[in-house]
Amino acid sequence: MPADLLLYLVIAVMVLIIGGGVFLGLVRARTARPLPPLPVEERPSRVEVPESAQGRLARLRSRLARSDSPMGRGILAILARDRLDEGSWEDIEDVLLGADVGVGPTRELVAHLRSRMRVEGAATPERVRDVLREELVRVLAPDMDRTLAVDGRDDLPGVVLVVGVNGTGKTTTVGRLARVLIADDKTVLLGAADTFRAAAVDQLQTWGQRVGVETVRGPEGGDPASVAFDAVQRGTARGVDTVLVDTAGRLHTKTGLMDELGKVKRVIEKQAPVTEVLLVIDATTGQNGLTQARVFAEVVDVTGIVLTKLDGTAKGGIVIAVQRELGVPVKLVGIGEGADDLAPFDPETFVAALLDAA
Amino acid sequence: MFDTLQDRLAATFKNLRGKGRLSDADIDATAREIRIALLEADVALPVVKEFVTRVKERARGAEVSAALNPAQHVIKIVNDELVAILGGETRRLRFAKKAPTVIILAGLQGSGKTTLAGKLGRWLREQGNSPLLVAADLQRPNAVTQLQVVGAQAGVKVFAPQPGNGVGDPVVVARDSIDEARRTLHDVVVIDTAGRLGIDAELMQQAADIRDAVRPDEILFVVDAMIGQDAVTTAQAFLDGVGFSGVVLSKLDGDARGGAALSVAQITGRQVMFASNGEQLTDFDVFHPDRMASRILGMGDMLTLIEQAEKAFDAEETARAAAKLQGGGGDFTLDDFLQQMQAVRKMGSLSKIFGMLPGMAQVKDQIADIDERDIDRIQAVILSMTPAERANPKMIDGSRRSRIARGSGTSISDVNGLVDRFFEARKMMAQLANGGGIPGMPGLPGLGKRAKTRQQPKKGKGKRTSGNPARRAAEEKAAAMPRDSQPAAVSPFGDPKGAPDGIDSEASSDFALPKELRDLL
Numbered sequence: 001m002p003a004d005l006l007l008y009l010v011i012a013v014m015v016l017i018i019g020g021g022v023f024l025g026l027v028r029a030r031t032a033r034p035l036p037p038l039p040v041e042e043r044p045s046r047v048e049v050p051e052s053a054q055g056r057l058a059r060l061r062s063r064l065a066r067s068d069s070p071m072g073r074g075i076l077a078i079l080a081r082d083r084l085d086e087g088s089w090e091d092i093e094d095v096l097l098g099a100d101v102g103v104g105p106t107r108e109l110v111a112h113l114r115s116r117m118r119v120e121g122a123a124t125p126e127r128v129r130d131v132l133r134e135e136l137v138r139v140l141a142p143d144m145d146r147t148l149a150v151d152g153r154d155d156l157p158g159v160v161l162v163v164g165v166n167g168t169g170k171t172t173t174v175g176r177l178a179r180v181l182i183a184d185d186k187t188v189l190l191g192a193a194d195t196f197r198a199a200a201v202d203q204l205q206t207w208g209q210r211v212g213v214e215t216v217r218g219p220e221g222g223d224p225a226s227v228a229f230d231a232v233q234r235g236t237a238r239g240v241d242t243v244l245v246d247t248a249g250r251l252h253t254k255t256g257l258m259d260e261l262g263k264v265k266r267v268i269e270k271q272a273p274v275t276e277v278l279l280v281i282d283a284t285t286g287q288n289g290l291t292q293a294r295v296f297a298e299v300v301d302v303t304g305i306v307l308t309k310l311d312g313t314a315k316g317g318i319v320i321a322v323q324r325e326l327g328v329p330v331k332l333v334g335i336g337e338g339a340d341d342l343a344p345f346d347p348e349t350f351v352a353a354l355l356d357a358a
Numbered sequence: 359m360f361d362t363l364q365d366r367l368a369a370t371f372k373n374l375r376g377k378g379r380l381s382d383a384d385i386d387a388t389a390r391e392i393r394i395a396l397l398e399a400d401v402a403l404p405v406v407k408e409f410v411t412r413v414k415e416r417a418r419g420a421e422v423s424a425a426l427n428p429a430q431h432v433i434k435i436v437n438d439e440l441v442a443i444l445g446g447e448t449r450r451l452r453f454a455k456k457a458p459t460v461i462i463l464a465g466l467q468g469s470g471k472t473t474l475a476g477k478l479g480r481w482l483r484e485q486g487n488s489p490l491l492v493a494a495d496l497q498r499p500n501a502v503t504q505l506q507v508v509g510a511q512a513g514v515k516v517f518a519p520q521p522g523n524g525v526g527d528p529v530v531v532a533r534d535s536i537d538e539a540r541r542t543l544h545d546v547v548v549i550d551t552a553g554r555l556g557i558d559a560e561l562m563q564q565a566a567d568i569r570d571a572v573r574p575d576e577i578l579f580v581v582d583a584m585i586g587q588d589a590v591t592t593a594q595a596f597l598d599g600v601g602f603s604g605v606v607l608s609k610l611d612g613d614a615r616g617g618a619a620l621s622v623a624q625i626t627g628r629q630v631m632f633a634s635n636g637e638q639l640t641d642f643d644v645f646h647p648d649r650m651a652s653r654i655l656g657m658g659d660m661l662t663l664i665e666q667a668e669k670a671f672d673a674e675e676t677a678r679a680a681a682k683l684q685g686g687g688g689d690f691t692l693d694d695f696l697q698q699m700q701a702v703r704k705m706g707s708l709s710k711i712f713g714m715l716p717g718m719a720q721v722k723d724q725i726a727d728i729d730e731r732d733i734d735r736i737q738a739v740i741l742s743m744t745p746a747e748r749a750n751p752k753m754i755d756g757s758r759r760s761r762i763a764r765g766s767g768t769s770i771s772d773v774n775g776l777v778d779r780f781f782e783a784r785k786m787m788a789q790l791a792n793g794g795g796i797p798g799m800p801g802l803p804g805l806g807k808r809a810k811t812r813q814q815p816k817k818g819k820g821k822r823t824s825g826n827p828a829r830r831a832a833e834e835k836a837a838a839m840p841r842d843s844q845p846a847a848v849s850p851f852g853d854p855k856g857a858p859d860g861i862d863s864e865a866s867s868d869f870a871l872p873k874e875l876r877d878l879l
Contacts, residue, residue, distance in 0.1 A: 098403045100586040105395050165526020167468025198507030199500040206499035251612040286400030288614035312555040
């Protein structure tokens, strides 16, 4: 009788709350998000011509190769041994775990590797490395479509909605993406739907000004859905190719904020279909990245993932876990501090660079 | 999702109950589970290894007490160790003998430094200090503006001589800020620096230059609770690069387990001093090691739950409902019930809430099966009643039932069930609200002890009461399950003889507890 149990559970929680509320007397009302004062600051800026998408990939390759990848190095060190014993397998497992791949995918990967090696018989370190590379690439599903849907149909602009938890680099990603699109001779409009964080709108506008792109903004503390709506409306009227909508960072645990996000998307779709929903995940994120991805996918139907801050020591093993869990491909990676440090994600390059490091 | 250590250990020990001492094989099996649990909580691998070794040693030597089953015993050891590492001694901010006290915030990009500067500023102001926030993040576009806005919200003065966006030298800004603070009589200076990566030698040098320029009393390393294995590398890089004296854990309001807290504390030996757990400037608190330990182990966190509840519930409504219950329960109507139920929903998905209740992990499968729409159905039934019926459910007779069923799109038996259970529940709640035990339910061993271990000074009372229903619900669930799938139903840290409060051995006919469960208690 699930309904019975359910009811009891609800009652249990209620009593808990009542008890807690009464005895603690510490009831705090959740206040509405405050409306911060609106700083208006216009800065003259010259228009920069961003680096073309060409060559970014090469830079990713060199950067990954240059960075002291713990993952690549670790595996190399293990595989440089003469023979593989139980300890070596465990070490490989540890290396993957240490790269935030997660317990599940790691076990699966190592199990595959082991069974393949067993079938093949004599396992030389080189062979193991090749097979490991293959397995890593296989987990990353290289045949998935990783192109960005930035073009709309029938005179409508393509709409890209960028979402994620706080501090992963959404605004920066939108700024960089605008540069990529401008470099590809597309017309772009930015929608600053992060009306919550102080100065987020200004941050985006600064990005836009650098490449001469207009930013549609609303009052700070206003309804993000209305800003997004306005942006897409103006984009349609102007006939731009793509409207990029930046949203406020929100933890996936905040039901209210997630509902707000759902509304942003629904409202945009009154104007034009959202062609791409990019979830921005920080490469340093641990296993919680999975939960984030799951919840965001539920609310706004994520179509691609942007992995940022991959230039640090974190190696973004979370890519593997997230893609395995969600089936949503990683489409872009953020690899540096520069304005043009956004590159398309390519599993083969990624894995090769990781394993060939050191 | 709810794969907690408790769960895993319970499964491992399923066949071991009653053994007096843990064998080496048992301990190894346990160690594996602890390892996985910690890894899934994002504790860094080297830390996990060290930790597991230590737990193994302790478990090997220890005699399993008669009071705790092996799983509980191991969990107790794990918990003790966790608290020992996380807690140590909690430290307060060190203030300079001669003002101004200088605090530098450092961390990765997006870890929440600027927001924290505002929170810290506000907190310091409330403590009677006069803080000055310094905008030394001249890197990120409009970080300076953000700090200015945050400062204005916090009612704290912001020193921002440079516009930022790549213009200006943060070292100079930091140095000038000290003079500015002296001149304007601010006694604490909080310097917000740009986010930087541990491997970025240039920026690390800049951070070190800022440090040398202002000679801070505290350097706080701000780290995101969601960070994974990289926590150790990053923390070490910052420790070597600029050094830090304390750690602040940000974004604790998410559902990340926050293993990073353990990693950083263990590797660097620096204590976590503050926790930042929300978007409001007031969402800032000193760090509670014991809560964090439970969280890392995924064992549910009653206090967090209660805090969330406080946010979701209307204080007056709740007090009124409680008063009605205390008055014998007769005044508690279906309207009140509905209101409370809606408030529960506001706290998030039911499965999440139940996941936070201790002991619930054992019934995670059922929790996963919970259909949120059942609540909608219950609501529909209640809303299909007339106000009079809601106020006095006793008046609902056969024809009213069929009308309500038709109105809400449910069946008569659904309505029957709801009304019956409402009466039953009301009775129980009234008893609970009056501080009595629960009829038909066995007592709650271990509760008193638990209450003590979790005690926070300002939240002394009431935990026992609030703990009751959770435990009760867990046991109810447990009662509905076959014995082997409800291991360790007793409180994890509980010492049964420690707190046999409210034991009522009389089992009423309403609840047919399985014999095993009764024996267990």
